[in-house]
Amino acid sequence: MREDIKRHLDESIPSHITLTEAQKNKIMHEIPKRMKQKKFKLPSIPLIISLAIISLSLFLVIPYLDDDLQQLYDEKLVDVTIPEAPYTSLIRSIYVDNSKEIIYTDWNGIYSYSVETKKTEILVIPKEESRIHLFAVNENWVAWEDITNSTLNVLNRNNNEVKKQSNIHLSDIHLQDDTLLIGYIDNSIRYRAIDLPSMKQRDLHDLTGNGSSSLATVQDNLLVVLEEIEIDGEQLVRFYLYDYHQNILIGEYEVPYEMAAFVTLTDNKIFAELINEDENSKLGYIDLEDGKLYELKAPLFSEYAVYKDYVALSVIVKESTTVKLYQIEENELRELPAFQNIRERLVRPRFTEDGTLIVNGEGAKRTMYLQDMDITP
Structure with missing residues (x-):
């Protein structure tokens, strides 16, 4: 037997x-x-x-x-506490995988905290009169706008050279390798690509609709910009897909929703929170293989982040919300045993380009958690 x-x-x-x-x-x-x-x-x-x-x-x-599986997630989870950093700075911080550093601003300066050495470095010297709002960073560049004088600043981290462009008002900012992609306000909102070594610039898109409820999204050489439009009384969201290296429009896609938020390009799909007034929002994606819209069967959520087939949602737990991790399987979500041993509330899920999931804890220490997704059961 x-x-x-x-x-x-x-x-x-x-x-x-x-x-x-x-x-x-x-x-x-x-x-x-x-x-x-x-x-x-x-x-x-x-x-x-x-x-x-x-x-x-x-x-x-x-x-x-x-x-x-829970043990694997626990082994790949790193907790980081930066005592001197304000909480309002940490929830806007950016993690750089290649250099293992958390970049944050206190509105006056920009700082780098090394996860390995636990030391803080000043990248942009704080000035009391400065007001830093939007910023982007990778291992080679830091770009930010000082809204007190409407100046775009770009720091080359390899030689500490700073280049400036004055009289510009940013609405969006992204760094991809040596290219800076910005949304700026000039009568309407326009998107522009800047080659940072040469500072050569070229415009990509002018928003002509009713505005947008989401920032643009970038992956590799692709940029997705969206607009809320109205056609024959029907409210739609239109997505524009650009190859910003070649400066060409690759495709346009429309979905029958009034708004789209947290738009993210990953795994050849355009994900978004899809919103109609007086309805629960839905999570869906446009598959660039066939151009069709697919909706995921997901619990109610207030925030989301996505990387390939992994989705992090801020979902209702008891009388509050916290972040849980899921995997997409046939357009349904299967919960994964990440963050099981964390008792504090988790907020602000976001993935890095390489797939590290970042969340902020709301406990007394304001700990951040970095979840490596390179896990093979």
Whole structure:
């Protein structure tokens, strides 16, 4: 009987799941007890016995998988506390994967906190008269607007050279390698690409609709800008997809919603929170392979972030909200065991370009959590 159980157990476990011998032995010990509890007649009906063993095997495997997966997430989770940083700065901070640093502004200066050395470096010397609002950063560049004098500043982190452009009012800012992409206000909102080594500039898009409820999104050489429009009395959101290297419009896509927020380009899909007045918002994406809109079956949420097939949602828990992690499977969300041991409320989910999930804790220490998503069960 034990050999039959072992054989069925080995055959029933999916190929991508690995159990230790100790885990297998414990499951094999439990199966006969469970079958006796259900009053199976072990010697009589081989097919029923086989199906029962397979069913029980999978049932008993699940707790081991959940425990092991939670352990993997815990091992890849880093908590960071920056005592001198204001909370209002931390919730707007940016994590740079390559240099393992958290970049933040206190409105007067810009700072880098090394996760490895736990030391803070001043990148932009604070000035009392300065007011830094929008900023973007990577391992080579820092770009920011000082709204007190409407100046765009770009710091080359390799040689500390600063380049300036005056009389510009920003509405959006993104850094991608050596290209700065900005939304700026000039009668209407326009999007422009700036090659930082040469500071050569070229305009990409003018917003001509009724505005936008979301910032643009950038991935690799692609930029997505959106506008809320009205056609024959119907309110729509139109997405424009640009190759900003070649300065060409690749495609336009429309969805039958009044607004779209938190627009994100990842995995050849344009994700967005889709909003109609007096309705619960929905999470969906446009698949660039076929240009169609797909809606995800998701719980109610107040914020979201997405990277490939991972989705972080701020969802209702008891009388508040916190961040939970999910994986997309056939346009439904399967909850993953991340952040299970964190008791404080988590807010402001955001993914880096390389897939690290950043959340802010609202406990007394204002800890930030960095979840590496490079996990193989």
